[in-house]
Amino acid sequence: MSEGRTRPLLELLVKVSREVATALDLRTVLQRLLFAAIQYVGGERGSIVVMDDFGKPVDATIVYGRQFHDHTTQQLRETVERGLAGWVVQNRKPALVPDTSKDERWLRRADDSVDKSGAKSAICVPLMARERMVGVLTLVHPNPNSFNEEHLELMQAIADQASIAVLNARLYTETQRTARVMSALAEGAAAINTSLAMQDVLRRILNQTMQALQVETVALALIDHGTGHLVFQAAAGNNSGSIAGSRIPDGKGLVGTVAHEGQGLIVPAIKQDPRYSDLDKLGGVEMRALAIAPIQAHGKVIGVLEAINPISGAFDPDALVVMTGLGSLAGTTIQNAELFEQLQKAHRHYRELFEDSVDSILITNFDGKILEANRQAILLSGYTIEQLHSLTIDQLHEVNWTRTGQLYELLRNNGGCNYEAGLHRLDGGIIPVEVYARRVEFDDSDSIQWILKDITARKELDALRDDMTSMIFHDLRSPLGNIVSSLEMMSTLMPDDDTLNSMLNIARNSTARIQRLVNSLLDINRLEAGQPIVDQNSIDPLALLRESLRDVEPSAVARQQVLSNNASSVLPLIWVDVDMIYRVFVNLLENAIKFTPVGGRIEIGAQTNPDGAFVKFYVRDTGPGISPVDQERIFEKFTRLRGKNRPGGLGVGLAFCRLAVHGHGGDIHVESELGKGTTFWLTLPVAKKQATGQLKRQTGRLTFKPDQK
Numbered sequence: 001m002s003e004g005r006t007r008p009l010l011e012l013l014v015k016v017s018r019e020v021a022t023a024l025d026l027r028t029v030l031q032r033l034l035f036a037a038i039q040y041v042g043g044e045r046g047s048i049v050v051m052d053d054f055g056k057p058v059d060a061t062i063v064y065g066r067q068f069h070d071h072t073t074q075q076l077r078e079t080v081e082r083g084l085a086g087w088v089v090q091n092r093k094p095a096l097v098p099d100t101s102k103d104e105r106w107l108r109r110a111d112d113s114v115d116k117s118g119a120k121s122a123i124c125v126p127l128m129a130r131e132r133m134v135g136v137l138t139l140v141h142p143n144p145n146s147f148n149e150e151h152l153e154l155m156q157a158i159a160d161q162a163s164i165a166v167l168n169a170r171l172y173t174e175t176q177r178t179a180r181v182m183s184a185l186a187e188g189a190a191a192i193n194t195s196l197a198m199q200d201v202l203r204r205i206l207n208q209t210m211q212a213l214q215v216e217t218v219a220l221a222l223i224d225h226g227t228g229h230l231v232f233q234a235a236a237g238n239n240s241g242s243i244a245g246s247r248i249p250d251g252k253g254l255v256g257t258v259a260h261e262g263q264g265l266i267v268p269a270i271k272q273d274p275r276y277s278d279l280d281k282l283g284g285v286e287m288r289a290l291a292i293a294p295i296q297a298h299g300k301v302i303g304v305l306e307a308i309n310p311i312s313g314a315f316d317p318d319a320l321v322v323m324t325g326l327g328s329l330a331g332t333t334i335q336n337a338e339l340f341e342q343l344q345k346a347h348r349h350y351r352e353l354f355e356d357s358v359d360s361i362l363i364t365n366f367d368g369k370i371l372e373a374n375r376q377a378i379l380l381s382g383y384t385i386e387q388l389h390s391l392t393i394d395q396l397h398e399v400n401w402t403r404t405g406q407l408y409e410l411l412r413n414n415g416g417c418n419y420e421a422g423l424h425r426l427d428g429g430i431i432p433v434e435v436y437a438r439r440v441e442f443d444d445s446d447s448i449q450w451i452l453k454d455i456t457a458r459k460e461l462d463a464l465r466d467d468m469t470s471m472i473f474h475d476l477r478s479p480l481g482n483i484v485s486s487l488e489m490m491s492t493l494m495p496d497d498d499t500l501n502s503m504l505n506i507a508r509n510s511t512a513r514i515q516r517l518v519n520s521l522l523d524i525n526r527l528e529a530g531q532p533i534v535d536q537n538s539i540d541p542l543a544l545l546r547e548s549l550r551d552v553e554p555s556a557v558a559r560q561q562v563l564s565n566n567a568s569s570v571l572p573l574i575w576v577d578v579d580m581i582y583r584v585f586v587n588l589l590e591n592a593i594k595f596t597p598v599g600g601r602i603e604i605g606a607q608t609n610p611d612g613a614f615v616k617f618y619v620r621d622t623g624p625g626i627s628p629v630d631q632e633r634i635f636e637k638f639t640r641l642r643g644k645n646r647p648g649g650l651g652v653g654l655a656f657c658r659l660a661v662h663g664h665g666g667d668i669h670v671e672s673e674l675g676k677g678t679t680f681w682l683t684l685p686v687a688k689k690q691a692t693g694q695l696k697r698q699t700g701r702l703t704f705k706p707d708q709k
Contacts, residue, residue: 026050029169030061033137033162038063041123041155042146043139048127049080050135050170055089058170058317083107084124085136092133094125096152099144121146125156129163134170198337199234205305205330206236212322213315215307217285219243220295221255222303222334230259230304232282237308242283253279255292255304262301264293264324266315282308291315293323297331305330360423360433360452363442366408368392371447380454382426393450397423397433404437411439411448423452432459466525483511509554516583520656523580524637527659533580536664538573538687541606541615543695547702548585549604555593556602563589566605567617574615575687578695580660582702585619587653588680592621595678614666614683621679626672634670657682 030048038046049060057080080089087105088095100106101119121144127135137159141147202220209218217237221230228250235243251260254275258264267273270287281287288309295303305327307319360377364370373388381388381396393399400419404411411417416438422430433452440449487508494500527533545567556563574581585604592602600622609616626634637655661668661682672678695702 026059026166026169026173027061029162029165030059031063033158033166034061034063036162037137037139037155037158040158041139041151043123043141046137046139048135048137048166049085050127050166051080051089051133052170053132055080055133059173078107080136084122085138088124088126088136089133092126092128094123094152094156096147096149097122097124098147101144119144123147123152123155125152125159127159127163127166129167132167134163134167198334198341201333201337202234203236205326205333206234209305209307209323209326210237212326213291213307213319214311215291216309216311217282218308219282219306220303220330221246221248221259221306222295223250223259223301230255233303235282239284239286243285246282248279253277254290255280255306258292258294259301259304262294262296264291264320264327266291266320268314282306285309289313289315291319291323293320293327295327295331295334297335302331302334357451360454362388362393362396362450362452363440364393364448364450366412366446366448368394368408370396371442377452380425380431380452381423387426393448395424397421397435397452400435408448411437412446415439420455423454432456484508484515487511509551512551516586517652519579520583520587520652524652524656524659527663533577533663535577536575537578538575538689539578539695541571541574541617541684542567542569544574544578544582544585545604545606545617547695548582548589551586552589552593555590559593559596559598559600561593561596561599562601564601564603566603568605568607571606571615572608572612573687574684576664576684577660579702581664581684584657584660584682585617587657588619588682591653592619592623592678595623596621597623608686609683613686615686616681616683618682619680620677622677625674625676626670626678627674631670631672635668 030050034046034048038044045062045064047060047062049057052058080086084095084097084103084105084107086107095105097103097106098121099119100108100122106122121141122138124136124138126133127137137155139147139155205220206218209215215237217235217240219232219235219240221232223229224231224247230248230250232243232246235241248256250256254265254267254277256279257275266289267276268289270276270289276287280290285308290309291307293305294301295305305323307315307323310316310319355375357374357376360380361374362370362377363372370388370391370393373385377388378385383391388396398421400417400421403417403419405413416436418434418436421433421435423433424430432455434455436451436453438449440447442449487504491501491504491508494504545565549563549565553563589602589604596602602619602621604617604619606615606617608614635654635658637652657680658668661684665685666683668680668682670678670680
């Protein structure tokens, strides 16, 4: 290049550099660069396409004369993928086209036809900065052969001079854009997360979306877990009143596609998009453009966020980024609101159960201080809730420290216990209660729940039963003893007559059964009161079993049942109250006879325990069996198994058996399976000293009479 041309070129480049360097806004830089190129190189129109670091177009400026023209994403894509600009991008070097009608690199459009502007001349140069392509600059002259190599060199020089300014402007714009996005998302997060009430959360999401994207209408839909359909939960803006409640099937329409694929989209011109259908119409909203983003929580799409009709006429390039960010924020907040609603619902449900319980419920800490009480506790105690809060649980009722531990450590370790106690009312009265205490979590801290059940009615019934038992004992025992004595005397005075003897035996057996029942009721009272068993003797267990079998045999024969004695022929003596244990065996055998169907089998057996300290007995039948839920309660006093074809009774026999066996230091339990019979097991202690004698019946009782020495 000659010295005469160098100086003007340098002055030109300084002017261009000064014009583009005084601005940081990308659009402004591009406009100034394009005007400078047209002014100093020539041509009637031009364009600059700016690309990111991945070679994708991010912005452009198009000039016709002195007028700027809008562009679309599709136009930008075509510009850098095909035609002259595409060739420059691929080859990273400038191109001169003297006649566009004769160069295959030129992308022909409708304007290039002969009847319009026809053939032209074009120059296209790359914008290179730091060995990176940041854009493509193109100039077009209306006449062929208007550009030559000198124009190309000048064009490249201007491009080289301005490339750094274009890169800096692009980076600045990206930084500003990122800052705007982050600011919008930060403001959205701050506003959206200020509440956990679902309706308030939805309203805040809609308001932030409308404010961030500057649109006329916004709507939010969530996926119905039952049907998979999208159901619009809320909307705001123009004509939004009829949107809530609208449903869209899974995968249908634009919103269904976004929810199904999990990718947002922007539709700049609704009427020109073939994907738009009647399903996407929302109430009376006239759609021109829309942006849709998925609402995601923990990587799963739970709904969509839709923005309709930007006020400016077109969505910003960052609209989808902002929408996607708001969708992610919304997903987390909506899920938190749903969890909060579930927690509130569970709390209300617990409160309803707590308040409506027929039993008194109190919550204390591990110092015993009452933290909470339900309505029934207030009614039962007579205290107000404020007064209860000032009390400790041991001031309200008699705590069983053996069951709870002195500092409630047993509750902390074992979880729960139950016992009976007296509740101290405000008016000084004491109400019997059954207490169930267990460790619970209350307000995020370890606490104790106390359930106090009023058992006044049960205690009154127990007292009535005790009175009845006492009446039976005092009012029946003496005359019954007289009857037994009279029957024994009659048996010695009556003539030897089979009919009379048979009738006498029936009377004797019946009175013996009544006397056993009376004696068992008396023993239950004594054993429950903690009185020890004092009348114990060494006795041969086989003799006891034989006596028991002899007394129940008539009942078994009447029911055509088979009684068998499978006890070992050699057993150690046992240390027992003879009459009491005799009645235990008779009760178990009569119980088996009563529940075993006609023709069934009952067997009794015994063997020495491996430890040698106890003899183990069993009574087995082929009856209907006992359900697992009833196997423990059958030993409770006055408990009777109910059901079809179940025999009646007072429900004291098995209660007496357990008290009697436990009173001797032994154990009793049941093994049973429905439809396969029942086996009662019991253990009795082996005698430490031997004795000789025989069993005697006296006034209806079986006693042991030692031999006289």
